[in-house]
Structures are given as structure tokens and as C-alpha cells.
Amino acid sequence: MPKEKPESFQQRWLSGYTLGAIGILSTFMIIIFSTVFMPMVLFRPSPSGRGNDYTVEQVADAHRGRQIYVREGCFYCHTQFTRLQDRGYGPLVQAGDYNYETPHQLGTARTGPDLTNEGGRMSSQWQKAHLVNPRALKPGSIMPSFSFLSDRDMNDLVAYIQSLGNKRTSKNFVEAPDEYRDTTDHGKALLDRKTTGKEAVDTNSSAAANAGRGIYTQNCAVCHGLEGWGNGPNAISLEKKPANFSRPFYKQYPDEFWFYRISEGVPGTRMPRFGEILSEQQRWYLVAYLKTLQKDQEVVISKIDQLNKAEQVKLPVLTDQQYEPHTGE
Amino acid sequence: MGAGLFAAAEFAMPDLVHNVPQLSMPHLRMWHVNGVAIGWLSMGYVGAMFHMIPTLCKTRLWSERLGNFSMWAWNLVMVGAFCTLLNGNTEGREYAELGAILDVLVALDLILILYNVYRTILNRRVQKLYVSLWYFLGSLFWFPLVYLIGQRTFVALPGLNDAIVGWFYGHNILGMWFTTVGVGMMYYLLPRLTQAPLYSHGLSMLGFWGIALFYAPTGTHHILQSPVPEWLKAIAVISSIFLLVPVLTVLTNFFMTMKGKWGMVVTDLPLRFAVTSACFYLVTCVQGPFQATRWVNWYLHFSQWVVGHAHLALLGTFSFILTSAFYYSLPRLTGRDWYSQGLIRAHYWLKFLGFLLMMTSLTIAGLVQAAGWAFGVPIDQWSLQIRPYWFLRELSGIMIVLGQLIFAYNAYKSFYTSEPAVVLVKPAPGKTQEVKA
Numbered sequence: 001m002p003k004e005k006p007e008s009f010q011q012r013w014l015s016g017y018t019l020g021a022i023g024i025l026s027t028f029m030i031i032i033f034s035t036v037f038m039p040m041v042l043f044r045p046s047p048s049g050r051g052n053d054y055t056v057e058q059v060a061d062a063h064r065g066r067q068i069y070v071r072e073g074c075f076y077c078h079t080q081f082t083r084l085q086d087r088g089y090g091p092l093v094q095a096g097d098y099n100y101e102t103p104h105q106l107g108t109a110r111t112g113p114d115l116t117n118e119g120g121r122m123s124s125q126w127q128k129a130h131l132v133n134p135r136a137l138k139p140g141s142i143m144p145s146f147s148f149l150s151d152r153d154m155n156d157l158v159a160y161i162q163s164l165g166n167k168r169t170s171k172n173f174v175e176a177p178d179e180y181r182d183t184t185d186h187g188k189a190l191l192d193r194k195t196t197g198k199e200a201v202d203t204n205s206s207a208a209a210n211a212g213r214g215i216y217t218q219n220c221a222v223c224h225g226l227e228g229w230g231n232g233p234n235a236i237s238l239e240k241k242p243a244n245f246s247r248p249f250y251k252q253y254p255d256e257f258w259f260y261r262i263s264e265g266v267p268g269t270r271m272p273r274f275g276e277i278l279s280e281q282q283r284w285y286l287v288a289y290l291k292t293l294q295k296d297q298e299v300v301i302s303k304i305d306q307l308n309k310a311e312q313v314k315l316p317v318l319t320d321q322q323y324e325p326h327t328g329e
Numbered sequence: 330m331g332a333g334l335f336a337a338a339e340f341a342m343p344d345l346v347h348n349v350p351q352l353s354m355p356h357l358r359m360w361h362v363n364g365v366a367i368g369w370l371s372m373g374y375v376g377a378m379f380h381m382i383p384t385l386c387k388t389r390l391w392s393e394r395l396g397n398f399s400m401w402a403w404n405l406v407m408v409g410a411f412c413t414l415l416n417g418n419t420e421g422r423e424y425a426e427l428g429a430i431l432d433v434l435v436a437l438d439l440i441l442i443l444y445n446v447y448r449t450i451l452n453r454r455v456q457k458l459y460v461s462l463w464y465f466l467g468s469l470f471w472f473p474l475v476y477l478i479g480q481r482t483f484v485a486l487p488g489l490n491d492a493i494v495g496w497f498y499g500h501n502i503l504g505m506w507f508t509t510v511g512v513g514m515m516y517y518l519l520p521r522l523t524q525a526p527l528y529s530h531g532l533s534m535l536g537f538w539g540i541a542l543f544y545a546p547t548g549t550h551h552i553l554q555s556p557v558p559e560w561l562k563a564i565a566v567i568s569s570i571f572l573l574v575p576v577l578t579v580l581t582n583f584f585m586t587m588k589g590k591w592g593m594v595v596t597d598l599p600l601r602f603a604v605t606s607a608c609f610y611l612v613t614c615v616q617g618p619f620q621a622t623r624w625v626n627w628y629l630h631f632s633q634w635v636v637g638h639a640h641l642a643l644l645g646t647f648s649f650i651l652t653s654a655f656y657y658s659l660p661r662l663t664g665r666d667w668y669s670q671g672l673i674r675a676h677y678w679l680k681f682l683g684f685l686l687m688m689t690s691l692t693i694a695g696l697v698q699a700a701g702w703a704f705g706v707p708i709d710q711w712s713l714q715i716r717p718y719w720f721l722r723e724l725s726g727i728m729i730v731l732g733q734l735i736f737a738y739n740a741y742k743s744f745y746t747s748e749p750a751v752v753l754v755k756p757a758p759g760k761t762q763e764v765k766a
Contacts, residue, residue, distance in 0.1 A: 017458060024467050024541060028474065028505075031545040032497075035564060036478060039493050040486070043558045051488075070421030073355025079631060083554045085703060095556040098488025103421040103481075106492050106555055110631035110698070113708050140713040144354045272705065 048096030050167045055100060065160025068153050070103065072146060078115045079107035080164070085276065090117030090267040091168050112143055117165030117267040122239045127158045168267045176260035187256070194255075194284055201284035203255050203291065212289025215282050219274065228293040240269040245293040258287040359414040359426045366424065366502060367435065368407045370647055374510045375403070375442055377654040378465050380662060381517050382446055385462055386453030391445050399441045406434045422491075424499045425480045432480045436473055443469040460533040464513025467541060471505035489557050496548035503642060504544035511647040512540070512579055514654050515603060515610075519586050522600040522657065523593060528585035532578050539575025543568045550621040554630060562623075569621035576614040583607045598673045602653035605681060609645035613638065628703050633715075634695025637688050644729070645684050652680070652736070659740065668742035676732045676739070683728030690721035 047053070054063040069075070080101075082089045093116060098104065122130070129136065131154060134143040149157065181187045193199055201208050217226065223238065225231040228245035235242050243250070262283050263275035274283065383390045390396055409431050413419070419426040427435070446469055450462060458466075479498020486494060520527050527533065549557060549565035587604065594601040616638055620629050629635065656673060660666050667673060694715040701711040 020463070021466070021470075023538075024470055027538075027541050028471055028545060031542075032474070032478065035546040035548065035561065036494055036497050039558060039561055040490050043490065043493075043561070044487075045489070045556075071417040071419060073359060073417070073419065073421075075421070075423070076355050076358050081555045085627065086705070093556055095489055097556075098492075101488035102485045102491055104488045104491040104495065105421070106488075106552060108423060108551060108631070109633070109635065110702060111633075138709060140709055140716075142712065142716075142719070276705070 043095075045095035045099065047099045048094045050094060051097030051100060052163055052167060053100050061156045061159040062163040063160075065156035065158070065163075066105075068149070068157045069105065069160055072149075072157075074115075075105045075107040077107075077109060077111035077143070078113065079110050080105050080114070080116050081107075082114060082116045086114060086273070089114045089265075090165055090273075091264045097168075112141075115161065115164055117168060119162045119164040119166045120240070120267070121269060124158050124162060126239060127161055128154060131157065165267050176254070176256040180256045180260045180263075190259075190280070191256070193280060199281045201281060201288065203284055203288040205288065206292075208285050208288035209292050210289075212285035212287070215278065215286050216289050219278070220286075223270070228290070234270075238270055242269075242271070245290055246295045248294055248297060250290075251294045253291075255284075255287050255291075258290055259283055262286055356415050356417055359419055360411065362424060363410050363414060363426060364407070365643060366507075367410065367427070370507055370643065370651060372400075372403055372407075373651045373655070374506075374514075375399070377514055377651065377658065378442075378446065378469075378510065380658045381461060381514065381654075382449055382465060385459050385517070386450055386455060388449060388452045388454050391448035391452060395441060395445050399438050399445070402434060402438045402441075406431050406438065409434075420480075420482070422481060422495050424502060425495065427480070429482045432476075432482045436477055436480075439469070439473040439476065443473065459516070460527070460530065460537065461513040461517040463534070463537050464509045464516065467537070468506055468509040468513070471501070471509070471545075475501040475505050489555070492552050492555065493549060493557055493561065496551040497545075498548070499551060500548035501545055504540070504547065507643065507647045508544065509540060511606075511610075511650050512536070514650050515579075515583060515607060518599065518603045518650070518653055518657055519583055519607075522597055522603060522653075523587060523590040525586055525588075525590055528582050528588075532582045536575045536578040536582065539578060540572075543571040543575065547572065547621070550626070553621070553623060553626045566621055566623060570618045572614065573618055576610070580607065580611050580614075598670065598677065599653045599656040601677060602649050602656060605677075606646050606649035606653060609641060609649065613641040613646055616641065629695065629699050631702055632695040632698035633691045633718075634699060637691030637695055640684070640691065641688055645688065649680070652676075655736075655740075659743065663744060665743050665746070668739050668746055672735050672739040676736045679728045679732030679735065683725045683732060685725075686728070687722055687725035690718040690725065694718035694722075 052062065054066065081093045082091070084092065098106075126137065130138070130143075131146045131149070133145055133147070134141040146154070146157075178184045179186045180190065182191055194201055194203075216224075216228075220228075221232055223230075223232045223234045223242040224245060225235070225242075230242045230244035232242065261271070262278070263273065265271040265273040274286075278286070379390055379396055406427075410427055413428055413431070414426055418428055420428060425432075446465065450458070450466065475498060478494060479502065481491065481494060485491075516527065516533060546564050546568045549561045550569050553562055553566070584607070591604075594604050619625055620635070620638065656667070697711055697715050697718075700706070701708065
């Protein structure tokens with residue numbers, strides 16, 4: 001048998017199927033590198049302070065409740081991130097909100113509502129009753145009953161639900177977030193558009209307030225009431241009652257804060273994000289109107305007959321000018 | 330290996346559909362997903378590979394004992410999964426719910442299988458590697474890696490990174506395992522069933538490298554609207570659309586191979602399953618890139634449409650091709666013909682019609698839901714309107730499970746029927762009989 005010529009490096013490693021195998025693996029490694037390891041290195045959001053930090057002592061129950069949430073697979077039907085187009089689920093999430101969420105509970109399908117800012121929206125008793133018998137509280141619901149949970153599990157789970165989104169509520173009630181104030185470029189641009197240019201709105205003028213009135217009637221009155229007393233027809237069914245704008249408390253609200261509340265809604269309540277459906281100009285008109293609603297002193301109803309005295313609903317006379325309340329013109 | 334296939338079938342079948350929103354639906358869902366993905370499809374795939382790879386290499390499996398061992402190990406994992414998942418012992422990561430011990434077992438098992446297959450291919454008696462072997466080998470290289478990275482068993486990544494890696498896994502268990510092995514099986518089955526040569530080997534290689542390049546980075550399209558980095562989303566969307574290239578290449582190849590042979594689906598039942606699978610593959614892979622684009626995703630995400638899409642891939646495409654492989658290879662493995670052709674037909678129609686019903690109901694329900702989410706309609710207002718579709722889906726589930734039970738019964742009778750199996754393979758016109766004992 002003639003002695004075979006030893007294979008060269010090229011023949012041995014860079015030909016045929018070995019090359020193929022190397023190709024398969026290296027292609028895949030490049031992809032793993034770029035889509036798995038690179039994000040881990042490049043994408044490191046610093047904690048925004050708006051997400052729950054389960055490492056601290058105060059939320060120990062909520063921490064355990066989160067394990068129940070994971071164990072019972074709540075995330076198969078409930079998501080935990082708000083999107084631009086979502087209404088009524090509170091402020092948008094930021095990348096830094098999720099630093100302590102492991103395993104992540106973002107979820108993929110919304111067979112049930114989003115829970116990003118669920119905390120405080122309903123009372124704990126409501127949550128508990130809903131977990132035991134969902135259909136009793138929400139007739140059309142297909143949520144399974146979790147009556148098999150032990151008392152402790154149930155309480156912790158409710159504690160967890162009530163902690164969701166709590167950090168996104170503004171502690172300082174008269175200061176809008178940075179992106180609405182002139183401390184940031186974004187806020188500056190916003191206020192510039194408000195004061196100058198074609199869409200400028202003088203929020204102290206009665207013309208703007210008049211324009212805002214129609215927008216208010218169409219969008220807000222159903223919960224906040226025609227006169228802003230927080231007694232619209234929907235208010236009956238809400239756990240967190242809508243704000244009563246007649247309170248003098250609201251006099252301290254600066255324009256930006258009103259604007260922020262209207263645009264992003266109020267976490268923990270049913271207040272939707274009107275930034276999605278009203279234009280900037282319309283929201284400023286609304287701000288102008290809302291600023292006119294405060295009374296000089298708190299109005300307290302002390303007698304039941306005062307409460308029952310239904311106000312006549314005065315429908316505006318329909319004229320050409322008032323036909324399009326949304327445009328405010 | 331027949332026992333392995335059958336065990337695989339037996340195992341996950343009772344749970345192929347458990348979608349009735351009942352008491353502990355989330356637990357059932359964990360088991361359903363893992364039972365289908367790890368139990369039914371993966372085990373069936375490995376079984377089919379253990380048959381196809383030696384056949385393509387014209388040699389025996391390197392070690393039958395190792396093969397049997399990995400089969401039992403995998404079944405042990407499934408028993409563990411059954412016990413843990415239904416009790417809620419989960420890691421809480423979608424598609425990666427299995428606990429640490431089971432994760433390690435699956436990974437070890439995969440490596441054993443890879444080693445076995447690799448040695449078999451080294452022992453081959455044909456020089457060229459057929460395209461199916463490329464797919465099988467590629468998948469067996471990729472999948473253990475994907476599995477190990479994706480399970481995140483021993484690491485705790487901060488929230489969004491966890492999600493990124495999670496969806497890398499969630500999509501690549503499909504892309505680098507179910508798709509690649511499934512397509513490899515199709516490449517094996519179609520030419521054999523039609524007795525026609527493959528249309529183009531060049532195209533098949535193009536398809537292979539296309540899948541290898543474009544499938545793996547697509548995972549992030551599942552979290553397209555969450556605050557993950559934009560560049561990652563861009564990579565995911567672009568590769569999702571580029572996926573059309575390998576998909577259309579592969580399907581051109583299949584359909585051109587079928588040229589002039591379409592009539593055979595009337596009599597040849599395994600072929601009928603395979604062709605149905607190829608057609609659903611076309612649908613699912615056109616739907617996929619379409620819904621991965623930002624604007625469509627904006628509207629459709631979070632809805633049952635996506636669930637329908639997932640079933641289209643796993644049930645419509647890969648379950649069908651696997652069933653085709655069962656029907657093709659079991660007579661060749663056991664030397665016994667199928668107990669009843671009528672039952673195969675019943676299985677086909679139950680599964681096919683059941684699946685169409687499921688797909689339709691999920692898609693319509695998804696559109697209603699998507700409209701609800703997109704226009705801010707409270708869930709209380711539309712949840713009642715999609716109830717009919719839940720019932721339709723349940724009905725479709727019953728049909729599919731019934732079909733699978735018929736299949737299991739048929740397989741059981743074919744194995745253990747007391748009559749001596751004389752007829753080997755029903756002769757189809759112009760078909761040479763080759764029987765592997």
C-alpha cells in the first residue's frame with residue numbers, strides 16, 4: 001500500500017464538510033454574540049426608580065406575592081408593559097423600570113388587562129374577591145378562579161398586585177416630570193409650542209377656557225361631572241373616585257402638571273392617557289378650562305337632601321360655533 | 330426506536346389541546362407548551378432522525394443502546410415535567426419553565442443524541458451528505474446551545490435582558506430546532522414518497538444557509554413594543570423579513586419536486602400529510618414576517634392572532650410533517666403495515682379540519698381583541714364577544730385529540746396485532762419496496 005501524502009492544513013480543515021461545520025457554528029456564534037451577549041454589555045439601563053425594588057425589606061410580602069404570581073402563571077394572560085397606544089393603563093414604562101424583575105414578567109398575550117400600574121386601582125378586598133370568583137365581579141371574564149390559594153398566598157399575591165406601579169405615582173403633587181418642564185429640551189420645546197407659534201394657547205384667557213369647555217364635556221364630564229365635581233355617571237362604579245376639580249387644592253397646580261396629568265393619566269386610577277387622542281393644543285385648552293373650576297373654599301355636603309338634589313342638566317344651544325367643540329373655535 | 334416514537338406520541342398526545350379556560354389553566358398551559366415542544370415534537374424529531382440518518386448514511390445507528398438510553402432519559406424528563414409543571418414548580422420563564430434538574434437532563438440528553446448521530450454520520454457509507462443531514466446536524470449543533478443559553482437556569486439577568494435572552498430562546502427553539510429538523514424531514518420524505526429526485530440541491534443549500542443566517546436573530550420581535558434597545562428591534566425585524574428568502578427557496582424546491590405528482594396525495598397518505606405540512610409552512614412563514622413588522626405588530630400584538638400563528642407553525646406545519654414521518658417510517662421499522670388505512674384517513678381529516686377550525690377561530694378572536702386593545706375599548710366590553718370562538722376552539726381541540734387517539738390506537742394495533750404481519754408496505758404505483766427491519 002503506497003504511503004499516502006499527508007494532508008495539508010488546507011485540505012484537512014478548509015475543505016468539504018469540515019468547512020461546512022465550521023461555517024454552521026461560527027455563523028451561529030456571531031449571531032449569539034450580536035443578539036445575546038452584545039445587548040447584555042451595551043444595554044444596561046440604570047434603575048429609573050419607577051420600578052419595584054424587591055431587594056428592600058418593605059416589600060417583603062410583595063416579593064413573596066411575586067413568586068405566587070410566577071407560580072400561578074399569571075403572566076400568560078397579563079402583560080406588564082404599557083405601550084404608546086394603550087389607554088387607561090397609566091404612564092409609559094421605561095427601560096430602567098425592570099432592573100429588579102427577574103424572571104421578567106413582561107408577558108406576551110393580553111387575554112386579560114395589562115397590570116403594569118394595577119396597584120391601587122382597586123381595593124385589596126376587591127382584588128381578593130376577584131381572585132376567588134372573577135365572574136362575580138366581572139361577568140364577562142374568563143379568568144380562572146384562584147380559590148385554591150391559601151390565605152397567606154392570597155394576601156401576598158394581593159400585596160404584590162397592589163405594589164405594581166406604585167413607584168410611578170408622583171409623590172410631589174405639584175411638580176410635573178422633567179419632560180414637561182423647561183429643565184429639559186423636550187419640556188422646553190413643549191412650552192415653546194405653547195407660548196409661540198401657530199398653536200399657541202394662552203391658558204389664562206377666557207377664550208381658551210371656552211374652547212376647553214367643549215373638549216371637557218366630550219371627554220371628561222362622564223367621570224368628573226359636567227361641573228367638575230367628580231360626580232359624573234361613571235363615578236359610581238369607580239373604586240378611586242374621580243378628582244373633584246372644585247376643590248381649592250387644585251389651585252396650586254401649575255399648567256405643566258395639569259398637562260402632564262391629562263396626557264399620561266393617573267396611575268392607580270381609571271384616568272386614561274389623553275395624550276393619545278387629544279392634540280397638544282386641545283390639551284392646553286383643557287388646562288385653561290380646568291383652571292377656572294376651583295372654588296374659593298372646599299364645598300362640603302352635610303345633609304342628605306343636598307346630595308340628592310339633582311342639578312338640571314343644561315344642554316348648550318346648538319349653534320354653528322358650538323357644533324365642533326373639539327376644535328375649540 | 331419505534332417504542333421511542335410511540336412513547337413520545339403517547340406522552341404528549343393527551344395534552345395537545347387543553348385550551349379550555351378552567352381552574353388552573355396557567356398550569357395546564359405550562360404543561361401543554363412543554364409537553365408539545367419538549368415531549369411530542371422534540372422526542373418525535375429525535376426518533377425520526379434516528380431512523381432517517383442511518384438510512385441516509387446507509388449504515389446502522391452508531392449505538393442502539395445509547396439511543397434507547399436517551400429515549401428513556403427523555404421520557405424520564407417528561408415524567409418530571411408532568412409532575413412539576415402541573416404543580417406550579419416553574420422557573421416562570423415562558424417556554425423555559427422546566428426546573429434546573431430537568432434542564433440539565435435535557436441538555437445532557439441532547440448532547441448524547443448529538444454524539445450518537447455524529448458518530449453515525451462519521452461511519453457513513455456514502456460520500457455526499459444529503460441536505461437533510463445538513464439540517465439535522467445543524468439543528469443538533471444549534472439546539473443544545475440555544476437550550477443552554479435560553480433556559481437561564483443558573484443566572485439571574487436583570488428584567489429586560491432576561492426578556493431578550495428569553496425570546497432568543499423562545500423563537501429559536503422554533504427556528505433552530507423545529508423548523509430546521511422539520512424542513513430536513515420534508516427534504517427526506519418528499520422525494521422518497523413521490524419517487525422523484527429533488528428539484529435542486531443548489532437551492533436546498535441556499536435555503537439552509539438562509540435559515541442559519543436569518544432565523545437566529547429574530548427573537549426580539551416578540552417584545553417589539555417594550556423598552557428594549559431600538560437597534561436590537563431593528564435587527565429582529567429586518568431578519569424576520571429576510572426569512573422570506575430561505576422559506577421561499579425551500580418551498581420552491583418542494584413544490585417543484587412535487588411537479589406532476591400532485592395526484593399522488595389522493596392515495597398516498599404520508600405524502601398527503603407532508604404536502605399539507607408544506608402548504609401550512611408557506612402560510613405560517615408569510616404570516617410571520619408580516620406580523621413582525623412594526624406597524625402590523627402595533628395592531629396585532631398581545632392578541633389570539635399570535636396564538637393562532639404559533640399553532641399554525643407547531644401543529645399545522647411541524648406536527649403534520651412529524652406525523653407523515655411516523656406513517657412513512659413505522660412500517661419500515663417494525664416490518665408491519667398499518668393496521669388500518671381508514672383510520673389514517675380519519676386521523677388526517679380530523680386533524681386537518683380541526684386545525685383549520687382552530688386557526689380560523691383564533692384568528693377572528695385575535696382580530697376582535699386587537700381592535701379592542703388598539704382602540705382602547707375596555708376588556709369588559711369585548712370579552713363576551715369572543716366567547717363563541719373559545720367554544721369553536723374547544724371543539725377543534727376535541728377533533729385534534731380524537732385524531733391523535735385514533736393514531737395512537739392505530740399504531741398500537743399495528744404493533745401488537747396478533748395476526749402475523751404479512752403485507753409489508755402497500756404498493757403504490759411504481760414504488761419500490763424497501764423495508765428496514
